Amino acid sequence: QGNMAFAGKYEFEGDENYDDFVMKIGLPSDKIEMGRNCKIVTEVVQNGNDFTWTQHFPGGRTTTNTFTIGKEADMETMGGKKFKATVKMEDGKIVAEFPNYRHTAEISGGKLVEISTSSGVVYKRTSKRIA
DSSP: OOOOOOOEEEEEEEEESHHHHHHHTTOOHHHHHHHTTOOOEEEEEEETTEEEEEEEOTTSOEEEEEEETTSEEEEEOTTOOEEEEEOEEETTEEEEEOSSOEEEEEEETTEEEEEEEETTEEEEEEEEEOO
């Protein structure tokens, strides 16, 4: 199974379909505004199949998800909801089923590309490597 090297620090570069997606998943409007064009820095520490995935938001808030590929883990959504999920690796992509969307992450052309899909609405976020 191709285990892409995800480790690094990535800064938000651009996204597509943000508003449609966050409305579809029912994110509250204050969180929607906070997240729009948000210069999130994503920091990934990878040790084989063990990952620590931290998002640093402007203003100092962070969310961290720690998981092992193929094992159930306690996770947190962008809206701050806690849930359990088993993160998988499919074709070099990290795949997680969140409560109301499916999230994939891959390294493509040196960038971190994350795609979230909810009932046919596809949200794509691209981050450039900064470390």
